[in-house]
Amino acid sequence: MELLKIENLHATIDGKEILRGINLNINAGETHAIMGPNGSGKSTLSAVLAGNPAYTVTEGSVRFNGKDLLGLTPEDRAHEGLFLSFQYPVEIPGVSMTNFMRAAVNEKRRYQGLAPLSSGDFLKLMRQKKQIIDIDANLTNRAVNEGFSGGEKKKNEIFQMAMLEPTLRILDETDSGLDIDALRVCADGVNRLKQPDNATIVITHYQRLLDYIVPDFIHILYRGRIVMTGGKELALELEEKGYDWIKKQFQD
Amino acid sequence: MSEVNDNVLALVRAHNKSRDTRAAAIECYERLGMPGTDCEAYRFTDMARMLPVRSIHKTAADTPKAGADGHIRIVDGRLATPPEANAHFSIAETGIDNAPDAFESVAPGVSDGMVALNTSLAEACIHLHIKSATALDAPLVVDIDFTTAPGQLVSPRLLLTSGVDSDARIVLRQTSRTAASVNMVTEVHLAEHARLEVVTVQDFAPDAAVVNGLYCAQEADTTLSLTLASLGCRLTRNSVEASFDGERSHLDLNGICLTQGSQHTDNHTRIRHLKPGCTSGELFKGILGGQSTAAFTGMVLVADNAQKTEALQTNRNLLLSPQAKADTRPQLEIYADDVRCSHGATVGQLDAEQLFYMQARGIGLDQARRLLTEAFAADVIERIGDETTRATVREAIGTRLETLTQQ
Ligand SMILES: Nc1ncnc2c1ncn2[C@@H]1O[C@H](COP(=O)(O)OP(=O)(O)O)[C@@H](O)[C@H]1O
Ligand SMILES: [Mg+2]
Numbered sequence: 044m045e046l047l048k049i050e051n052l053h054a055t056i057d058g059k060e061i062l063r064g065i066n067l068n069i070n071a072g073e074t075h076a077i078m079g080p081n082g083s084g085k086s087t088l089s090a091v092l093a094g095n096p097a098y099t100v101t102e103g104s105v106r107f108n109g110k111d112l113l114g115l116t117p118e119d120r121a122h123e124g125l126f127l128s129f130q131y132p133v134e135i136p137g138v139s140m141t142n143f144m145r146a147a148v149n150e151k152r153r154y155q156g157l158a159p160l161s162s163g164d165f166l167k168l169m170r171q172k173k174q175i176i177d178i179d180a181n182l183t184n185r186a187v188n189e190g191f192s193g194g195e196k197k198k199n200e201i202f203q204m205a206m207l208e209p210t211l212r213i214l215d216e217t218d219s220g221l222d223i224d225a226l227r228v229c230a231d232g233v234n235r236l237k238q239p240d241n242a243t244i245v246i247t248h249y250q251r252l253l254d255y256i257v258p259d260f261i262h263i264l265y266r267g268r269i270v271m272t273g274g275k276e277l278a279l280e281l282e283e284k285g286y287d288w289i290k291k292q293f294q295d
Numbered sequence: 296m297s298e299v300n301d302n303v304l305a306l307v308r309a310h311n312k313s314r315d316t317r318a319a320a321i322e323c324y325e326r327l328g329m330p331g332t333d334c335e336a337y338r339f340t341d342m343a344r345m346l347p348v349r350s351i352h353k354t355a356a357d358t359p360k361a362g363a364d365g366h367i368r369i370v371d372g373r374l375a376t377p378p379e380a381n382a383h384f385s386i387a388e389t390g391i392d393n394a395p396d397a398f399e400s401v402a403p404g405v406s407d408g409m410v411a412l413n414t415s416l417a418e419a420c421i422h423l424h425i426k427s428a429t430a431l432d433a434p435l436v437v438d439i440d441f442t443t444a445p446g447q448l449v450s451p452r453l454l455l456t457s458g459v460d461s462d463a464r465i466v467l468r469q470t471s472r473t474a475a476s477v478n479m480v481t482e483v484h485l486a487e488h489a490r491l492e493v494v495t496v497q498d499f500a501p502d503a504a505v506v507n508g509l510y511c512a513q514e515a516d517t518t519l520s521l522t523l524a525s526l527g528c529r530l531t532r533n534s535v536e537a538s539f540d541g542e543r544s545h546l547d548l549n550g551i552c553l554t555q556g557s558q559h560t561d562n563h564t565r566i567r568h569l570k571p572g573c574t575s576g577e578l579f580k581g582i583l584g585g586q587s588t589a590a591f592t593g594m595v596l597v598a599d600n601a602q603k604t605e606a607l608q609t610n611r612n613l614l615l616s617p618q619a620k621a622d623t624r625p626q627l628e629i630y631a632d633d634v635r636c637s638h639g640a641t642v643g644q645l646d647a648e649q650l651f652y653m654q655a656r657g658i659g660l661d662q663a664r665r666l667l668t669e670a671f672a673a674d675v676i677e678r679i680g681d682e683t684t685r686a687t688v689r690e691a692i693g694t695r696l697e698t699l700t701q702q
Contacts, residue, residue: 093651093655094651094654094655095651095655096647096651097647097651116654116659116660117651117654117655118654118655118657118658118659118660120655121654121655121656121657122657126655127655129652129655132652133648133649133651133652135649135652135653135667135670136670137667137669137670137671137673137674138666138667138669138670142666143653143656143658143666146653146658146662146666147653147656147657147658150657150658150659150662151657154657186670187652203656207656207657
């Protein structure tokens, strides 16, 4: 079943074109990796899919669950099952993780026509999901990401993903800034939450993460376009030859 | 200026027959008049234009009825039947000319037109005294209600005194359902070793115009915590002054104001470090929507003998709309050399990245704005020492923010 269909997507920020015609189809059950040198537009693609208002889509279309994704507000994209694990999770001093998650879970339930969770049921759900990602119990008593270490922030993203059970999981550089143990915990969480009806986009600079989250397809993004698509062996080739190999081939 | 207010002086004269305190106050008002923006302390608020005075409220002969909630109640400047005599505090109403000694000892009637006007017109001095060497567990709630018609100036006068080594919390809940014109003065005096918290909640009808003077004096070894939670009405002017008249005392002065539509709030604060070894911490925050305006003035005076003074001041403003405007003005006058003083002021908007992060988790824009705005207000509320009062204030602000944060 086709979950996401991106056609000829162009997007700009502050008048500068970053995405220059992206095409990508993703079916339920699949894992796609997007690799590419720094600055090639990987985070831009994830931000545009999630609906960050800082970016302007100038051309193209995106269908998600058969709906026009670009016509939805960021919150409705989340309610429809899209989840972005941020490369740089945002700190929100003064807003507790509990209040933040309660609002997120209940707004999604409202969208689905369900009653809000009772306080007891909500806390039970939090406890249950915390186990999946082995997150420090104290983190959920603190303000959202405030004072979290790099690893804690990334774990917290996966924890939020566990709470919201999305159908399309976009992981933007989840591996950056993680030591090998934290990387394994995050990857395990992602794998355990994998379902036949959901799909994953893993954005990464390095091959390392793909040992843990094994992709069905690898796409190389360079200068706002997907310039190469292959199986998981493409990551090894890239590891061996380096990004210069891509840069030379697709200079312009 | 305003045609409406040109005849206030005539009204004041007609209202008063004789009496010394009054006569002196009227003389002062005659000299000072209703302050306009040419008056430095009222630079951001033209009283003559903003405070409608068409007539002077004359209180009823009957004593207003007390509520069943055990609160002390003041209606249109008059004390309702007070609670029974109490081991911890006393409350009484007197006329202006036989008011207790502490009356007029703190408020600057000779230099501030609004104080002089209040003294000229107040029909009673309501005196709440916390007895020496007592500690009150529960906060004393004083409901200060206004029922007066628009343009009818009402001038309540309150005196709060804390006895030696007393410990108390007082909540002043100012409310109106009418577009009242209010010019209230409260004097606060702390005797040695007293600890007092005063939380003022201003919850007026949207068209009310309120001038609220809070004048405090602290003897040695005292701790005073003042919080002003102004939920917003057409005009809110808070004039807060606190003087250290003894050594080793501490003042916390906190405020949070919400404004929307075309409302205006002017918090004018002045802390006078006159004695050595005193500390003051000041935190004021403004949350502004619509085309509303808010001004903050933070005057801090450190006299030449007031060594080892510590005075920290912060003012932060959150503009929820591009048309809202905040003015902030720190004014530090420091004549001593061994002091630690700091001030900081910011005017900003909600953070776009934080908003997007919340939206990306499915939290709608209105709710995201509300959560972030509540977070902005939180540290002022957290500074309220009394837990019940803190919860009440948090809820009142939360309710008001629901409408304020909607786009
Ligand atoms: N506000 C901005 N104005 C102009 N260019 C920007 C802005 N923000 C990001 N960019 C540019 O967009 C490009 C893509 O960035 P990004 O999507 O973060 O790349 P990646 O995630 O692949 O490293 C970079 O060249 C970056 O400099
Ligand atoms: Mg990136």
